[in-house]
Amino acid sequence: MATMTEPGAAPWDGGWLRAARRLDSPNFGPRPAGACIDLLVVHSISLPPGRYGGEEVQQLFTNQLDWDAHPYFAQIRGLEVSAHFYIRRDGKLWQFVSADDRAWHAGVSQWRGRANCNDDSVGVELEGLEGERFEDAQYETLAQLARALSARYPIAHIAGHEHIAPGRKYDPGPGFDWARLARQLAGTAIAFPAAP
Numbered sequence: 001m002a003t004m005t006e007p008g009a010a011p012w013d014g015g016w017l018r019a020a021r022r023l024d025s026p027n028f029g030p031r032p033a034g035a036c037i038d039l040l041v042v043h044s045i046s047l048p049p050g051r052y053g054g055e056e057v058q059q060l061f062t063n064q065l066d067w068d069a070h071p072y073f074a075q076i077r078g079l080e081v082s083a084h085f086y087i088r089r090d091g092k093l094w095q096f097v098s099a100d101d102r103a104w105h106a107g108v109s110q111w112r113g114r115a116n117c118n119d120d121s122v123g124v125e126l127e128g129l130e131g132e133r134f135e136d137a138q139y140e141t142l143a144q145l146a147r148a149l150s151a152r153y154p155i156a157h158i159a160g161h162e163h164i165a166p167g168r169k170y171d172p173g174p175g176f177d178w179a180r181l182a183r184q185l186a187g188t189a190i191a192f193p194a195a196p
């Protein structure tokens with residue numbers, strides 16, 4: 001993907017990253033006053049699970065998914081969720097909610113001594129499946145995104161949904177290489193989950 005720091009162009013338009021394809025989700029709200037946006041939460045998603053390349057995730061995040069289009073969708077019928085960012089298998093980056101606003105990705109959660117992680121985190125979904133591996137291009141985009149976010153917000157922590165909602169959520173799962181991402185983000189002050 002194109003670098004997010006083209007000379008002469010500000011990387012951010014408010015809470016929207018110019019390098020991302022923007023598709024507005026209605027599923028968001030304001031963050032609490034004074035929220036310290038210091039956490040990046042990594043998720044994985046594919047709809048139906050394990051099928052890549054379609055438009056279903058974008059449809060889910062914009063409340064446009066046809067619940068009758070696949071038997072799996074009956075399990076999530078009516079779900080209103082969103083993430084700030086979505087990284088396709090080819091590394092292409094989408095954004096659905098301004099990072100200044102509160103997206104609906106974490107649910108009941110707790111990390112770095114604070115609960116309700118939606119209040120003060122940025123959620124990024126990787127197109128993928130729990131337990132499966134992720135693509136080189138996805139790590140590249142994720143690392144660039146983390147650096148771009150760090151330039152605008154005081155990002156100090158990164159964790160998976162599985163870390164902030166243990167026993168309830170399992171994404172991105174064991175196929176995600178945290179050590180690799182840590183190497184990519186060497187030189188930043190972003191704290192990673194302790195190795196199991």
Ligand SMILES: [Zn+2]
Pocket residue numbers: 042043044105161169171
């Ligand atoms: Zn998740």
